[in-house]
Amino acid sequence: MPCDDDVVQPAADDPHTRTALEGYRAGALRWLVGGAIAVVLAVLLGAVAVSLADDRGRPVPLAGLVVVALTVGGACAVAAGLGALARATRWRRALSAVPWQRGLLRIAGPAIVAFEPEGYDEWDPDDEPVRLRLVSTSVWRTRQVQALDGGEVRAAPVGGGQWVLTAEGLPTLFGARTARRPR
Known part of the structure; x- marks a missing residue:
């Protein structure tokens, strides 16, 4: 029960x-x-x-x-x-339909981030972080996300390869789309 x-x-x-x-x-x-x-x-x-x-x-x-x-x-x-x-x-x-997933945010480029959910194992070859490209074109919003590098964030999929990110203390949400894996 x-x-x-x-x-x-x-x-x-x-x-x-x-x-x-x-x-x-x-x-x-x-x-x-x-x-x-x-x-x-x-x-x-x-x-x-x-x-x-x-x-x-x-x-x-x-x-x-x-x-x-x-x-x-x-x-x-x-x-x-x-x-x-x-x-x-x-x-x-x-x-309203999905829970937050807690994890770490890693910055991979100017608007590219990798979300590593709790339980992510970087040594496991089958376990990959969620690679995301920020939707915002605003420089200040992009920098606000970049400042979270290595910090704990909350992320949730909102459909169609889109995600929403936030962190404690941030007064807003950030949109992102899944990014292709770099070759």
């Missing part, structure tokens, strides 16, 4: 995971709202520039360039925010 200690807790039930997911989601909302604000500012600036050009009889210098930059940058930020929100929702659903 199994005791309560044998019950495996889904990763999403962990308070740290809930906090990290909310941190990730908050970042996504910042991107989304910031992008929307940039697009609204572009529309308003465009309207003011057209009005001033009508009154003065000549165009406002650089107004068109600023409007285009705000529109393109805002649209990209909105897309990034929507993508991150979708990822946070997918991760929350996946983490």
Whole structure:
């Protein structure tokens, strides 16, 4: 008869995971709202520039360039925010079904890491670490993961060759995909 200690807790039930997911989601909302604000500012600036050009009889210098930059940058930020929100929702659903695996993180390159789950035996030729490539293109997020080299992390597969990583004290989650084995 199994005791309560044998019950495996889904990763999403962990308070740290809930906090990290909310941190990730908050970042996504910042991107989304910031992008929307940039697009609204572009529309308003465009309207003011057209009005001033009508009154003065000549165009406002650089107004068109600023409007285009705000529109393109805002649209990209909105897309990034929507993508991150979708990822946070997918991760929350996946983490409700799987437990965290504890292990060590080894850095193998700028965005390549190896996760060695508990029980990993480096001397066993049949035992291999999980090789992952970070999904983030942000330099600061990549450096944050690189700082964990040799440290204990928690990882969980979230489907389709994708994994989520976190560690104690980190306010967010990091996405990664399984990487091909180097030849």
